[in-house]
Amino acid sequence: MMHHDFFATCTTGLEFITARELTALGAEVTDTSKSRVFFRAQWELIYRLHLYARTVNRFFALLARAQVRSLQEIEQVAWQVPYEQWFENRYAFAIRSERDGTHDFTSMDIARVVGQVVCDRFVAHTGARPPVNLDNPDVEIFSTLVDDQYLLGLNLTGSSLHRRPWRQSLAHLTALRPTLAAAVVMASGWDDRPLMDPMCGTGTLLIEGALWRRGISPSRGREEWAFRKLIPHDECLWQADLEASASVGGTSPPLQGSDWNARYIEIARQNAQGAGVTDIQFAVANALTLPPPEQPVVLVTNPPYGVRMGKPSELVHLYRKLWHKWSAEYVGSRIVVISGNPAFEQIAPIEPVAAYDFLQAELPCRLLIWDLP
Numbered sequence: 098m099m100h101h102d103f104f105a106t107c108t109t110g111l112e113f114i115t116a117r118e119l120t121a122l123g124a125e126v127t128d129t130s131k132s133r134v135f136f137r138a139q140w141e142l143i144y145r146l147h148l149y150a151r152t153v154n155r156f157f158a159l160l161a162r163a164q165v166r167s168l169q170e171i172e173q174v175a176w177q178v179p180y181e182q183w184f185e186n187r188y189a190f191a192i193r194s195e196r197d198g199t200h201d202f203t204s205m206d207i208a209r210v211v212g213q214v215v216c217d218r219f220v221a222h223t224g225a226r227p228p229v230n231l232d233n234p235d236v237e238i239f240s241t242l243v244d245d246q247y248l249l250g251l252n253l254t255g256s257s258l259h260r261r262p263w264r265q266s267l268a269h270l271t272a273l274r275p276t277l278a279a280a281v282v283m284a285s286g287w288d289d290r291p292l293m294d295p296m297c298g299t300g301t302l303l304i305e306g307a308l309w310r311r312g313i314s315p316s317r318g319r320e321e322w323a324f325r326k327l328i329p330h331d332e333c334l335w336q337a338d339l340e341a342s343a344s345v346g347g348t349s350p351p352l353q354g355s356d357w358n359a360r361y362i363e364i365a366r367q368n369a370q371g372a373g374v375t376d377i378q379f380a381v382a383n384a385l386t387l388p389p390p391e392q393p394v395v396l397v398t399n400p401p402y403g404v405r406m407g408k409p410s411e412l413v414h415l416y417r418k419l420w421h422k423w424s425a426e427y428v429g430s431r432i433v434v435i436s437g438n439p440a441f442e443q444i445a446p447i448e449p450v451a452a453y454d455f456l457q458a459e460l461p462c463r464l465l466i467w468d469l470p
């Protein structure tokens with residue numbers, strides 16, 4: 098079986114969680130960089146990764162990775178790639194070009210040069226060039242230049258995997274990306290204790306948690322799989338993996354979610370139903386007046402930050418009251434918080450046992466874990 102080089106894109110700062118996840122799924126992780134995890138795997142593993150990797154936005158075949166100083170060098174690097182071994186010339190392609198740093202050429206210049214190389218290589222090897230379609234391509238090649246680091250990748254996924262089929266995506270202004278929510282639950286150290294989120298909004302953390310612990314694919318029902326148009330694709334193997342994923346379903350400790358907004362709870366219930374995890378208990382409640390838990394729990398939540406939701410002075414008041422309540426009532430529990438507001442950590446009565454910085458849509462955030470004595 099042939100091994101290929103691939104990379105996955107994920108939340109900036111939480112690459113180590115994705116690296117751990119891909120390793121557990123059978124990939125050989127070789128490197129990480131900002132929001133990317135590089136790995137080697139047999140082509141066949143790509144199907145399993147697409148179904149079960151929860152923290153990944155997209156997978157790419159690594160076409161080229163090089164240090165470059167000019168547009169000419171990018172052209173030379175692009176010439177070395179055997180595009181004709183990845184897709185047929187009947188499929189329309191697009192170059193998606195991004196650039197960061199100081200250069201005397203634009204990302205459009207890169208897209209033009211690389212697009213021409215792809216066409217010329219196809220003509221040289223197959224006698225005809227593939228059509229270009231920027232709006233609705235069959236095949237997307239991502240070209241990224243950051244300072245002098247150049248990366249060419251073939252999109253195996255299509256649209257990002259964070260667009261979960263179960264989710265009503267426009268239902269909440271500050272709903273978490275499910276790929277980030279999955280990373281948080283996977284890093285939380287959730288054990289046999291119940292998982293609870295007292296400010297659960299549309300239920301993203303709990304639903305991703307339930308899917309993960311029960312081994313259910315978070316992309317069940319997704320129809321768009323870009324790899325199906327690529328030459329290495331084996332439809333029989335894919336269908337076998339897909340069919341197997343349809344019947345998976347284990348068990349987990351109980352999950353409970355609440356939010357004071359009844360509309361969000363209604364959507365959370367619908368989302369859970371779409372994901373096939375209908376036993377999560379949702380309730381409309383104020384986090385500050387919830388009854389104390391009957392046993393220690395793992396509480397994982399992202400309270401309002403004050404960026405798009407909540408006034409700063411009211412937030413500090415809320416954070417103080419939350420800490421007061423949790424310190425008194427959640428003895429022996431673990432508190433896992435996604436915080437975009439430093440006040441939450443500053444007010445905490447004890448030091449966190451772990452803290453990780455990451456970016457959520459360019460907003461610096463922290464994943465913080467406390468163990469209440």
Ligand SMILES: C[S@@+](CC[C@H](N)C(=O)[O-])C[C@H]1O[C@@H](n2cnc3c(N)ncnc32)[C@H](O)[C@@H]1O
Nearest residue numbers: 271272273296297298299301356357383384401
């Ligand atoms: C950042 S959002 C959480 C989004 C959620 N993780 C999701 O993915 O949909 C914060 C949530 O806290 C809720 N909230 C704020 N104060 C609350 C309180 N005192 N009690 C219960 N919920 C509260 C808001 O209604 C909002 O849904």
